[in-house]
Amino acid sequence: MIDARRLTKRYGSTVAVDGLSFEVRGGHVTGFLGPNGAGKSTTMRMMLGLDHPTEGSVLIDGTPYGRLKHPLRKVGALLDAKAVHGGRTARDHLLCLAQSNGIPSSRVNEVLALTGLTEVARRRVGGFSLGMSQRLGIAAALLGDPEILLFDEPVNGLDPEGILWIRTLMRNLAAEGRTVFVSSHLMSEMAQTADHLIVIGRGRLIADTGTREFISRSSQGYVRVRSPRLPDLARLLDGAVSGRAGDGTAAVTLHGDHLRVTGMTAAAVGEAAAGAGLALHELAEVAPSLEAAYMELTQSSTEYAGVTS
Numbered sequence: 001m002i003d004a005r006r007l008t009k010r011y012g013s014t015v016a017v018d019g020l021s022f023e024v025r026g027g028h029v030t031g032f033l034g035p036n037g038a039g040k041s042t043t044m045r046m047m048l049g050l051d052h053p054t055e056g057s058v059l060i061d062g063t064p065y066g067r068l069k070h071p072l073r074k075v076g077a078l079l080d081a082k083a084v085h086g087g088r089t090a091r092d093h094l095l096c097l098a099q100s101n102g103i104p105s106s107r108v109n110e111v112l113a114l115t116g117l118t119e120v121a122r123r124r125v126g127g128f129s130l131g132m133s134q135r136l137g138i139a140a141a142l143l144g145d146p147e148i149l150l151f152d153e154p155v156n157g158l159d160p161e162g163i164l165w166i167r168t169l170m171r172n173l174a175a176e177g178r179t180v181f182v183s184s185h186l187m188s189e190m191a192q193t194a195d196h197l198i199v200i201g202r203g204r205l206i207a208d209t210g211t212r213e214f215i216s217r218s219s220q221g222y223v224r225v226r227s228p229r230l231p232d233l234a235r236l237l238d239g240a241v242s243g244r245a246g247d248g249t250a251a252v253t254l255h256g257d258h259l260r261v262t263g264m265t266a267a268a269v270g271e272a273a274a275g276a277g278l279a280l281h282e283l284a285e286v287a288p289s290l291e292a293a294y295m296e297l298t299q300s301s302t303e304y305a306g307v308t309s
């Protein structure tokens with residue numbers, strides 16, 4: 001388990017991380033989200049003892065990273081996949097890491113196989129594509145067979161096959177009971193990978209909740225509708241929704257060439273349009289999305305109202 005308690009990091013007058021408290025548990029993929037500059041990398045660096053908290057602490061199973069007896073056997077991390085010695089072969093890079101951490105060299109072949117790198121193990125890392133470097137970084141993270149894995153933006157720049165591979169790997173690692181903590185900017189990817197989310201903004205906690213709860217609490221679906229007679233349709237639907245949903249969730253809003261309708265089903269919109277003789281060029285239910293929920297929360301969160309469960 002990772003336990004951050006009132007974790008704070010200041011760089012001069014910049015408060016990068018501001019009193020952050022949360023726990024990351026085993027058996028889940030926990031997504032770590034936040035806008036650029038929110039403090040995600042700084043938090044991860046403090047988890048790995050690469051930076052020291054100004055105040056508060058972050059503990060790995062009750063111990064600061066720097067005091068772990070066998071850090072690589074406890075925590076594996078992928079921070080910057082390209083930060084390896086380019087002149088070495090993949091195998092030598094992993095052998096070197098294994099030797100300096102008291103890990104048997106037989107494990108190197110295992111992680112090479114696990115990450116699909118066996119065939120390129122004797123090639124120099126400097127010539128690796130981003131996808132191969134990413135796999136090598138993950139092989140290094142898995143070397144000590146750690147219970148806890150940290151991935152900072154692991155799918156950045158990868159092709160769809162690489163993204164699917166990493167997603168499946170993270171889900172499998174969590175299914176084995178490991179703690180998987182992953183930062184990403186890609187909301188659609190996180191929606192498919194993470195069961196739990198920690199969302200931060202300006203160094204503070206905004207949400208600590210299940211992915212499904214996060215989406216359903218913060219965002220609602222809508223009906224997207226296009227018509228060559230958009231103003232007439234807007235007036236018609238405005239009249240139809242104004243009598244509905246007293247909680248203020250029913251609305252018709254114009255977005256470029258289409259309307260977004262909440263508080264009515266697509267069927268009801270279609271029936272209303274047909275009744276008024278208005279042609280429709282598009283009628284679609286848009287499900288609530290993590291992206292919409294995230295945008296809503298991070299954009300409207302100057303006061304950062306908390307969502308926790």
Ligand SMILES: Nc1ncnc2c1ncn2[C@@H]1O[C@H](COP(=O)(O)OP(=O)(O)OP(=O)(O)O)[C@@H](O)[C@H]1O
Nearest residue numbers: 011014015016034035036037038039040041042043
């Ligand atoms: N070494 C440093 N010295 C000074 N300021 C820093 C340092 N590292 C980070 N910061 C500042 O701390 C804040 C948080 O940065 P951090 O890189 O942790 O955010 P992030 O959420 O990882 O952003 P991104 O999504 O862009 O990677 C930013 O304002 C950044 O400029």
